[in-house]
Amino acid sequence: MLFIVAALMLLGVAMGSVAHAPLPVSLAAAAVIGVWLAVFAVRERRARHR
Structure with missing residues (x-):
């Protein structure tokens, strides 16, 4: 809840x-911000496949 308020x-x-x-x-x-989020998503997807 505190996270949502922040x-x-x-x-x-x-x-x-x-x-x-x-x-x-x-x-x-x-x-x-959009590029940063896209890079983060690609890195997370690669990390899950390993």
Whole structure:
């Protein structure tokens, strides 16, 4: 439960900062996070097959 509350608080802070950032900065940050998540998913999938 505490993890969910902390995640929601972090989401609120992130959404608040994105609302004040210019659109290109927000899109660049979203792209970086997307690539990071894709790399993480590929590494996890490879680790499970070994």
